[in-house]
Amino acid sequence: xxxxxxxxxxxxxxxxxxxxxxxxxxxxxxxxxxxxxxxxxxxxxxxxxxxxxxxxxxxxxxxxxxxxxxxxxxxxxxxxxxxxxxxxxxxxxxxxxxxxxxxxxxxxxxxxxxxxxxxxxxxxxxxxxxxxxxxxxxxxxxxxxxxxxxxxxxxxxxxxxxxxxxxxxxxxxxxxxxxxxxxxxxxxxxxxxxxxxxxxxxxxxxxxxxxxxxxxxxxxxxxxxxxxxxxxxxxxxxxxxxxxxxxxxxxxxxxxxxxxxxxxxxxxxxxxxxxxxxxxxxxxxxxxxxxxxxxxxxxxxxxxxxxxxxxxxxxxxxxxxxxxxxxxxxxx
Numbered sequence: 072x073x074x075x076x077x078x079x080x081x082x083x084x085x086x087x088x089x090x091x092x093x094x095x096x097x098x099x100x101x102x103x104x105x106x107x108x109x110x111x112x113x114x115x116x117x118x119x120x121x122x123x124x125x126x127x128x129x130x131x132x133x134x135x136x137x138x139x140x141x142x143x144x145x146x147x148x149x150x151x152x153x154x155x156x157x158x159x160x161x162x163x164x165x166x167x168x169x170x171x172x173x174x175x176x177x178x179x180x181x182x183x184x185x186x187x188x189x190x191x192x193x194x195x196x197x198x199x200x201x202x203x204x205x206x207x208x209x210x211x212x213x214x215x216x217x218x219x220x221x222x223x224x225x226x227x228x229x230x231x232x233x234x235x236x237x238x239x240x241x242x243x244x245x246x247x248x249x250x251x252x253x254x255x256x257x258x259x260x261x262x263x264x265x266x267x268x269x270x271x272x273x274x275x276x277x278x279x280x281x282x283x284x285x286x287x288x289x290x291x292x293x294x295x296x297x298x299x300x301x302x303x304x305x306x307x308x309x310x311x312x313x314x315x316x317x318x319x320x321x322x323x324x325x326x327x328x329x330x331x332x333x334x335x336x337x338x339x340x341x342x343x344x345x346x347x348x349x350x351x352x353x354x355x356x357x358x359x360x361x362x363x364x365x366x367x368x369x370x371x372x373x374x375x376x377x378x379x380x381x382x383x384x385x386x387x388x389x390x391x392x393x394x395x396x397x398x399x400x401x402x403x
Contacts, residue, residue: 075115076259079157079166080108082121086128090153093132100139100150101132110157112164112259119237120166120257123230127168127253128153130227135172135251145248147171159259166255175203175245184208203243207231238376240340240393264359266379268352268387269335271316272324275387276348277357277379282392284336284343286351289329304334304345311336314395315347319374324349339396346395355381359389373397 083105094101136151143149154169181194184205194202209228234241238258245251258264266277289304294313297303302313313334317324326332326349334345357379366372376391 075113076111077114077117078108079110079112079117079164080105082117082124083108083155083157085121086125086153086155089125089128090132093129097133098138099132099136101136102150102152103128104152104154105156106154107157110159110164112257116237116257119233120239120255123233123255124155124166124168126227126230127255128155131168131170131172131251131253135170135174137173160256164257164259166257168253168255169250171250174247174249174251175206175243176247177202180205200242200244203245204241206243207241264357264389265354266357266389267335267354268381269316269333269346269348270350270352271320271348272322272326274320274322275352275381275385276316277355277387277389278335278337278346279389279392280354282337282339284338286333286335288332289334291328291330294329306336312344313347314344317347317349319395326350337392337395339392341393341396344396357381357387357389 086105087103090101090103093099131153132151136153137145137147139149142151152171154167156165156167156169158165158167177199180202184194184202187208189205207227207230231241234255234257240256242254242256243251244254264277265280267280267283269276269278293304293306295303295305297310297312302315303310304313316322317327329347332347332349333351334347335351336343336345359377360379361377362375374391374394375388376394377389379387379389381387
């Protein structure tokens with residue numbers, strides 16, 4: 072594992088040239104600040120994130136940072152700063168691209184989204200962060216003039232696809248007039264994962280150990296139905312929704328009574344829920360493999376992150392907690 076790991080430093084330092092080119096061509100004063108260059112990730116991931124990172128840095132410098140005259144009028148220093156920060160967070164690496172520029176214009180994004188066919192009601196229900204994430208839709212650009220660096224309507228959706236291809240996520244946060252922070256959440260490695268194998272009927276599934284808070288055998292009197300007739304459980308004064316894996320993937324099993332199986336409490340990005348399975352089979356380091364092409368081509372299945380071969384030759388599907396979470400919220 073340690074042989075596969077390489078520091079992010081060289082990849083981050085390549086961005087100095089991008090900043091220099093953009094500032095010369097757009098007549099802006101921009102400096103690049105790098106933090107956490109010793110953070111290490113799998114060398115396969117380094118190859119995949121170089122281009123998205125370059126695009127995001129270029130975007131921050133072009134869209135975000137204002138000219139020196141505008142900045143001084145706004146009471147900011149004449150030189151804009153783009154900060155690249157890398158740090159470890161559990162089994163993930165976070166790469167933050169920050170700028171102290173003008174931030175994202177929420178109204179302009181909403182206007183463009185409506186032009187692209189998104190309804191006003193849908194937009195009204197979205198949080199600010201969800202609205203900012205619309206910039207990753209294909210063909211989405213709020214830039215009015217096309218430049219060498221941006222406004223061509225390509226790029227951000229490709230960035231999102233590249234990051235998702237390595238199992239990563241992008242989060243955008245912005246304050247108008249203050250700046251933007253784009254966070255890339257990337258797994259440490261594509262190759263090896265600490266997993267917990269669980270059994271449902273004759274099928275085996277693997278959960279990332281990082282996402283498991285606890286597992287326990289529930290009592291029937293702890294289970295109740297929510298307002299939408301969904302199963303819930305009360306634990307230490309907190310209510311959690313229950314997702315039955317055999318119902319989710321239509322797996323045949325004789326374990327349907329809540330007290331006969333086991334509940335695994337999983338912590339996702341947005342909320343915590345409990346997964347009902349037949350039994351725990353034990354902890355194991357697994358080699359993560361992508362789902363076969365014919366499976367992903369036929370149908371995108373929420374909640375599956377890949378597969379692995381077990382010691383006995385059987386295949387175990389690796390579950391994606393956030394995918395299960397969104398699937399659960401659709402059911403709920």
